[in-house]
Amino acid sequence: MFELQASRPSAQMVAIYLVYLRTDFEKEHSRKLSRFRVSIKTLRNISKRFRISEAFAAEIVDELGYLGWTAVTSGDYFAIIRSGLVQKWSRVSDLRVGDELDAIDSAESSEFRRISRIVDKDRE
Numbered sequence: 005m006f007e008l009q010a011s012r013p014s015a016q017m018v019a020i021y022l023v024y025l026r027t028d029f030e031k032e033h034s035r036k037l038s039r040f041r042v043s044i045k046t047l048r049n050i051s052k053r054f055r056i057s058e059a060f061a062a063e064i065v066d067e068l069g070y071l072g073w074t075a076v077t078s079g080d081y082f083a084i085i086r087s088g089l090v091q092k093w094s095r096v097s098d099l100r101v102g103d104e105l106d107a108i109d110s111a112e113s114s115e116f117r118r119i120s121r122i123v124d125k126d127r128e
């Protein structure tokens with residue numbers, strides 16, 4: 005027989021705890037973090053859930069936004085970045101490549117193949 009969980013932390017509680025983990029890390033290592041990552045396993049542990057649903061992950065991201073943080077998933081990690089820093093990044097717009105976009109009518113077009121080769125060379 006399994007044991008029922010009395011209650012699980014809300015997305016808001018998990019978001020607050022994630023930011024607290026960063027604060028605790030900063031104290032221990034004597035340095036400020038503007039970005040950090042947590043594993044899905046850590047997220048499951050602090051949320052007391054067997055798995056993290058897409059809906060619950062979206063709620064956590066939303067709650068982190070209220071706290072001034074932005075989060076994205078990357079493989080088995082949640083990458084968490086201070087929102088104010090993201091706003092300072094260079095912004096890229098489709099206006100700079102409008103002519104190329106107009107020339108692409110399918111994945112077989114020569115323009116698309118040319119762009120694909122450029123992107124392929126840029127992969128890490």
